Amino acid sequence: MLTLALIREETEEVIRRLKVKNFNAEHIVSRIIELDKNRRSLQHLQDSKQAELNKISKEIGIHFKEGRKQEAEMLRQKTADLKEEIKEINQQFEKNDMELHNLLIQLPNLPHPSVTPGRGAEDNIIVREGGKQPELDDNALPHWDLAKKYDIIDFELGNKITGAGFPLYKGKGAKLQRALISFFLDENEKAGYTEFMPPLMVNQDSGFGTGQLPDKDGQMYYVNADNFYLIPTAEVPVTNIYRDVILEADVFPVKSTAYTPCFRREAGSYGKDVRGLNRLHQFDKVEIVQIQHPDKSYESLEEMVAHVESLIRKLELPYRIVKLCGGDMSFTSALTYDFEVFAAAQKRWLEVSSVSNFESFQANRLKLRFREAGDKKTSLAHTLNGSALALPRIVAALLENNQTRKGIILPKILHGYTGFSIID
């Protein structure tokens, strides 16, 4: 959520920059400014009426205490109109405020000035590539066939137990999941992130805090009986640790990591995008989250990008880093780098991580603030997060790229975690 102060003071700039995200904000913004003006004059009116009422109430109290019943009674009659007026003004105020809030949450985050305009994925900018694409035979198998051949992931059984998009990992397949999770968590911890194991369901306030609600309502699984949402990413519970919190500036950067399963309804997805592990309803991911001083959040973003890159390099996978254009960026993000690995049998780039700076957009929803040492006033902190990493597509690439006649040879770094070096 953008702050009112920003919209009020930098109106043209806000509209201009939202255009980079292909969002025409002119109407909403001008209405917001109108409602904001309205809000302040209504509040002023309400405050002064309330002050009057408070004053009279105090006088009545004094009269009663000193036994002047008649005077008290006279004053009491005076309050009726005043109360009615306040009630009416308050209703207007609340109506005004609701409309204001509803408009405010419709505005996406401003893209960073360096973000280029564009329609979608085709306009993203490749920042750099790394690793080596393997040369596979023509009869190389996509990972879903390999999973079957080596009996490590059973999609049909997952289907039977739950439904499409809920794979059943088995034997070395299951162990590989556990190994990757441990590997990622260990690496993140070495990079200074504190490990958390958060709840997998969140309430409405948390969903709102990180921006999933209300706009991505339909993308989350919802537990009706208790009004909970299954988390689509660990970002939600981990970032919400700091909802309604005021930090002292010397704690920055706050670095957290967590492994969780992630649940996504993925309504509207279809086709070859969803084959095998490419797109799932339940998948495993290790997430990193940072809370940082506004002056340093872009340093943190670069640091996170370098860290994620190091993980992929250790897994010896061919990858590229993509800077998203305005049109491909999420609602909440100011700047996003996507990481893609090359799955050599599918001959496709698969997104395995998305590292973003949300600046104060989430913090404003979360009421996550900080105070400079010795300062009295608070300001909004910046939040960032990224996958480090999401498992399924990493597994897809590992299986496809490392297939040999003998079996699938795992990168050395994982051997200590899996206890085996080949899936055969």
Add this chain to the structure above:
RNA sequence: GGAGGAAUGGCAGAGUGGUCGAAUGCGGCGGUCUUGAAAACCGUUUUCCGGGUGACUGGAACGGGGGUUCGAAUCCCUCUUCCUCCGCCA
């Protein structure tokens, strides 16, 4: 799941209808004293929304929401959370 009790500032804890944003203690910050520190003493100490260049000033908040009242931390309803007892249970 059933029965009872509770929720107040960073923490502890008073306050049961009126000048209460809230006693007191601890902690924090500033000062006096001291070569320095401790102790002692003095002062200060929540957040949000407004008005004013500013001194300053209006309003809101005692778990959340609603109600009664001229007036609510205090009374009523409701939700949430915690504690005690019982039941069930990995």
